[in-house]
Amino acid sequence: AVSQEFTANLPKAELHLHIEGTLEPELKLKLAQRNHIDIGQDTIEEVQKTYDYDDLASFLSVYYPAMEVLQTEEDFYDLGMAYLKRAAANHVRHVEIFFDPQAHTSRGVAFETVINGLHRAVVDGRALNVDAALIMCFLRDFSKESARQTLAEALPYKDKFIGIGLDSDEHNNPPLKFARQYEDAAAAGLHLTAHCDIDQKDSIEHIRQALEIMGVERLDHGTNIVEDPDLVQFAAKNNIGMTSCPLSNGYVSPEMKGEEVLELLKQGVKVSIHSDDPAYFGGYIGDNYYAIADRYDLTKDQVVQLAKNSFETSWISDEKKAIYL
């Protein structure tokens, strides 16, 4: 068995982390006060009580309204720095941070407010020994036209983010809906990833589209791929990263999906462990490593392999990668 201390101290790359999902009740209350917004709760305990969900849709219906407290560049900076301090404490050496611009522009916050605040945190994170970068996600339940506009707005800032992703409600929103944006982003030199959530209807077809047609380099969640041996082989052969989030899985499904992770390790797929929305799912990356290691009795070698996979499928330079592999 592997100790909590071992998983905590292991150097890690965090590749599946929504910055909006790091909004802790304490910071939410502080920002609400600073921006004179009445969120309906006055204490950490009261905010915590609203964090109640049992599937992706019910989670998202708590998650998006919580973002109203994020208004100014300073707010996004504070959110970013609060996370990066946690990352440093979790021995995260490299993090690729998802952000959802449409969750903010749709309520009147400017794109530049979001990206400038987060980017400033990324730069200041270096003083904490955390190498950070940003990934812009499209909300897949918004229209194609909204994604097109968002990418057009983002491209002038493309030195401030390294890739694109796809998140929010997957039901009836297949990856191919955004084929054009993925093509344009790749042409602009950006990296590509996409959520293929666990236990979704059409999950295998969505994975197939993302891998075979759109050329994504990683799948976020995606461990349902074990149902299709041909796709597993494709993923192994093409070094596709698979970012599994045990505590998040445990919230939106009856289990953490550890069997799927173990099967993928066995098949040589570069699966790794991450935290998704840690303020909402009860733990940062160290807790996620420990949860899966403890529940499925992983060996030290398996845990180390998961951490190596995180660096190998990250989008850092080969020189930096070599430090960790």
Ligand code: HPA
């Ligand atoms: N899936 C879809 N959308 C999300 C997630 C997720 O895991 N986390 C934050 N937005």
Ligand code: ZN
């Ligand atoms: Zn996610």
